[in-house]
Amino acid sequence: MKLDRKELAKYPDTLSKEQLRIVGHMSKRTATYLLESKILPSVHTGKKTRCYWIKKKDIIEMFDDMEKRPGKYATPPKWYSEKKKLSAKPYALRYIPCGNVNKEDLRQYYEEQLIAYDDVLTVTQVALFTGYRSTTVTGWIRTGKLEALQLLDKYIIPKTFLLEWLTSERYNNIERKSKLHVRTLWKVCK
Numbered sequence: 001m002k003l004d005r006k007e008l009a010k011y012p013d014t015l016s017k018e019q020l021r022i023v024g025h026m027s028k029r030t031a032t033y034l035l036e037s038k039i040l041p042s043v044h045t046g047k048k049t050r051c052y053w054i055k056k057k058d059i060i061e062m063f064d065d066m067e068k069r070p071g072k073y074a075t076p077p078k079w080y081s082e083k084k085k086l087s088a089k090p091y092a093l094r095y096i097p098c099g100n101v102n103k104e105d106l107r108q109y110y111e112e113q114l115i116a117y118d119d120v121l122t123v124t125q126v127a128l129f130t131g132y133r134s135t136t137v138t139g140w141i142r143t144g145k146l147e148a149l150q151l152l153d154k155y156i157i158p159k160t161f162l163l164e165w166l167t168s169e170r171y172n173n174i175e176r177k178s179k180l181h182v183r184t185l186w187k188v189c190k
Contacts, residue, residue, distance in 0.1 A: 131180025
């Protein structure tokens with residue numbers, strides 16, 4: 001994908017999906033992905049055809065940002081190879097928006113976010129912090145992925161154990177990430 005600025009100058013201030021495809025030298029599926037996932041801001045008119053209005057300035061901003069962070073605009077695995085159309089809805093996409101995340105940057109970010117919490121957290125607090133369900137957090141503890149201490153019939157998680165888990169490759173390679181997990185990775189990738 002590369003923006004053809006001469007071609008873009010020929011079009012009005014708002015473009016359709018087909019015009020975006022021509023200007024950006026991309027396939028229809030790539031254009032669909034960018035619009036349905038809301039990576040590229042647009043207005044959906046509700047029509048069956050020519051249903052997207054995209055502002056020129058948003059297209060220019062996207063292509064400028066694409067040079068800095070190409071991973072954010074990459075399509076998910078199997079996007080092109082699947083015969084049936086995959087969902088590009090934002091809640092269905094859970095991928096790391098950039099390449100490898102620096103472990104030190106990630107740890108520093110999580111330490112800053114955890115300052116407001118006590119030294120020991122409950123399963124519910126960890127679930128709210130990570131964006132996953134309490135049952136998922138309990139599953140991580142029972143399988144030994146997340147270290148915790150058992151206090152009567154409840155688990156408590158010290159901050160140090162939680163930080164080790166949040167910065168581990170195993171946690172950050174979860175295939176179906178929570179929205180909060182993806183947002184965090186986007187913040188750290190900037």
